[in-house]
Amino acid sequence: MTSYKELGLVNTREMFAKAVAGGYAIPAFNFNTLEQMQAIVQAAVETKSPVIMQVSKGARNYANGTILRYMAQGAVEYAKELGCEKPQIVLHLDHGDSFELCKDCIDNGFSSVMFDGSSLPYEENIRITKQVVEYAHAHDVTVEAELGVLAGVEDEVASEVSHYTKPEEVVDFSTRSGCDSLAISIGTSHGAYKFTPEQCTRDPKTGKLVPPPLAFDILHEIEKKLPGFPIVLHGSSSVPQDEVDTINAHGGKLPDAVGIPEEQLREASKSAVCKINIDSDSRLAMTAAIRKHFDEKPGDFDPRQYLKPARENMKKMYIHKIVEVLGSNDKL
């Protein structure tokens, strides 16, 4: 048993309370490589932002749970070395699919876990979420739950269609499950292809896809029913067009990739939404930099030569999200 407290990590309780009261959102960046971790920590330290570093089950299998635990501890120590006296870093399990996986993470240094029972029948979702909450709270670990289904593909989480969260269920669900935060479905979506061209309109000037707007009416209804309760948005990458264009200009093939417009995420951050998940944008920033590098310097073969610009590009993206979209800068 390794408690996250020994690693210098924090849970989300205080962080979320401050974010809801302050009208901003905490960035939740997925990571599984050294360069992503370094870029996240550098961005958080430079902007004085709290940060959630999250891993999915697939990422944990890829990177190894033991290594990730020490990377999170390394992230805390690195932040201090960079001059941050009291880093606020959460190690979070993204889309835990069983009590056993959540327990294993809690026993191995995670300070926050998500149990995603959104594909289960309602009562079953409550039952297992509650089981996770009881174990987690005994170890002062916070729990995110999910109601409603997001469309899109994220590692092993995939759904063809989305089902918006039903506002009439949120009070019963959060009260009976005891969860600390709730991921809702209001039209965000996993992956770099969040909407099909049929779901979008096309900008007549640029020919680019314009996605349908998020269901802010549902978000506001949920806020009214659960005043001050921390709400989470998954699948909230913006899929920046310049990164997609760079990838496509250097041998990539991402036709019609489309994300959530940043103005909408900015608006959501000011509400009870206090955690916004961003994964695809980091993947795109990394891939764009690497593709460009290989194209321009085909003779390079030292990984540091192309991973350095990849790290720089991710860091730039993380800083942009923190300062221009979520507003979590200068909060430490």
Ligand SMILES: [Zn+2]
């Ligand atoms: Zn997700």
